[in-house]
Amino acid sequence: xxxxxxxxxxxxGNNPGMIRDAHIYGSDVIxxxxxxxxxxxxxxxxxxxVYNALKTLDFGGKEVAxxxxxxxxxxxxxxxxxxxxxxxxxxxxxxxxxEQDVIACEKEIERIEAACGIPVGxxxxxxxxxxxxxxxxxxxxxxxxxxxxxxxxGAEDFTADLKTTRSADGIELxxxxxxxxxxxxxxxIDALDTVFSDVNDTEGFIKEAKLIKQLGFDGKSVINPSQIxxxxxxxxxxxxxxxxxxxxxxxxxxxxxxxxGVVSMNGKMIDKPVLDRALHxxxxxxxxxxxxxxxx
Numbered sequence: 202x203x204x205x206x207x208x209x210x211x212x213x214g215n216n217p218g219m220i221r222d223a224h225i226y227g228s229d230v231i232x233x234x235x236x237x238x239x240x241x242x243x244x245x246x247x248x249x250x251v252y253n254a255l256k257t258l259d260f261g262g263k264e265v266a267x268x269x270x271x272x273x274x275x276x277x278x279x280x281x282x283x284x285x286x287x288x289x290x291x292x293x294x295x296x297x298x299x300e301q302d303v304i305a306c307e308k309e310i311e312r313i314e315a316a317c318g319i320p321v322g323x324x325x326x327x328x329x330x331x332x333x334x335x336x337x338x339x340x341x342x343x344x345x346x347x348x349x350x351x352x353x354x355g356a357e358d359f360t361a362d363l364k365t366t367r368s369a370d371g372i373e374l375x376x377x378x379x380x381x382x383x384x385x386x387x388x389x390i391d392a393l394d395t396v397f398s399d400v401n402d403t404e405g406f407i408k409e410a411k412l413i414k415q416l417g418f419d420g421k422s423v424i425n426p427s428q429i430x431x432x433x434x435x436x437x438x439x440x441x442x443x444x445x446x447x448x449x450x451x452x453x454x455x456x457x458x459x460x461x462g463v464v465s466m467n468g469k470m471i472d473k474p475v476l477d478r479a480l481h482x483x484x485x486x487x488x489x490x491x492x493x494x495x496x497x
Contacts, residue, residue, distance in 0.1 A: 203488045204264065205229040206351060206391050207420040207436040208429045213238040214247035214267075220254045224261035226426035227433075231260055234268045235280050236295050244276045248283050255287035266291035266327065272305060281306070285313040285324055291350060296358065297328040298335045300345035307346045322348065327393065331355035332362045336377045339384035351391035353422065354381050357398075369405060371412065382417040394421040403431060410435040438486040446479035446486075 210228035212219050214235045223231045233254065239247045251267060267289045269280035284292065294306045306326065314321050326348040330336055336359070343352050356374055360366055365373050378394065385392035394413040397406045410432050413421060421432055438446075449466065453476045456464035463472045486492035 203484050204350070205420070205485075205488050206264070206393060208432050209266070209353075209393065209420060209422045210426065210429065211238065211268075211396070211422060211424050214251045215239050215243045217250060217254075220250070221258065224259070224263050226429055228263070228423065228426070228429050229420065230264045230266055230291075232266045232268055232293060232422070233289070235276070235284075236268050236270050244270070245279075248276075248280055252283045252287045255284070255289055264290045266293050268293040268295060268329075271296050272302075272309070278309065281309050281313060285310055285319070286317050288319060289324070291325045291327055293327045293329060293353070295329050295355070296331045296335070297342055297352075298332055299338050300341040303328050303342055303345035303349065307348055310348070324348065325350045327351045327353055329353045329355045330377075330381060331358035333359070335359075336380050339380050340387060343384040343388035343390060349388070349390050351393050351419070352381055352385050353393035354378060354395045356395035359395075371409060378413065378416050378418070385419075386417065391419040392417060394418045396422045396424050397428070398424065400425040400427060403427075407431050407435060433489075436485075437489045438482050438491050440491075442482055443486050443492060446482045449476060449479040450483070 206229050208228040209230040209232050210223060210226060211232050211234050212223045214233050220233060233251045235244065235247055235251060255265065267284045269284065269292060270276035272278060292306070292310060294302065297303060303326065310324050311321055314324060326346060328342050328349060330339055330342065330352055335342065339352065343349065354377055356367060359377060360373055363373060367373065382392040397409050399405060406428055410421060414435055420436065423429060423432060449471055452464045452466050452471055463470060465471065483492060
């Protein structure tokens with residue numbers, strides 16, 4: 202079954218209360234953060250806290266990721282040494298500019314896995330792209346490792362690198378978003394969008410969620426639990442969409458029996474690309490339980 206990554210909830214690695222309760226909010230992924238949300242003076246304490254949380258807490262079956270500090274900092278390798286041993290599902294590598302950044306991180310993860318008896322390859326990766334250079338290298342980054350399950354846009358650093366600011370319509374992010382989606386699709390991995398920082402602007406958040414869904418993203422990072430429900434509503438197939446997709450699959454199956462790869466339904470031509478979209482939607486519906494609800 203498809204692994205859902207509609208919502209990735211950021212949880213500061215130095216906040217024990219938020220870490221303890223993170224699983225109750227319903228996000229698909231819990232992201233324990235050791236990077237930007239943690240002050241320099243608290244990096245070591247946060248690492249210790251996240252390590253112990255991973256070893257002792259029940260996250261309710263959620264996929265758990267840890268955003269480490271960059272390997273070019275004083276903290277990145279220390280983060281990996283601790284965190285990989287605690288066996289999160291995913292390591293999120295920040296500020297990925299090239300495939301070499303991914304390869305270097307993978308090499309360290311593999312070394313640590315081998316040293317402590319973890320099956321080599323168990324720890325997956327997400328590469329966050331946060332610069333113009335990273336966007337231009339998105340395809341190479343996406344193909345850099347079999348451990349990669351997704352690539353993500355980090356918009357705040359990216360717009361700073363462009364020497365601009367984020368706007369309400371996100372026009373300055375359109376090229377980067379499109380390139381990241383295409384790179385992810387070429388590698389068969391997920392494309393994950395950046396945070397929407399104004400937690401009080403629900404209307405703006407939903408508008409952006411609909412935009413990135415239309416562009417082809419699989420999900421989005423969130424910084425507040427209140428953003429999870431509306432985000433899931435955008436990414437969960439509706440009953441009408443499910444019924445239409447089921448009808449397309451049925452019609453194409455009948456066409457195949459007649460030796461045809463094309464069929465007309467309600468005056469519109471149905472062929473393989475349309476079938477592929479319907480099958481993808483039904484896979485998503487199955488993973489979200491929306492399919493079961495629609496069939497009742």
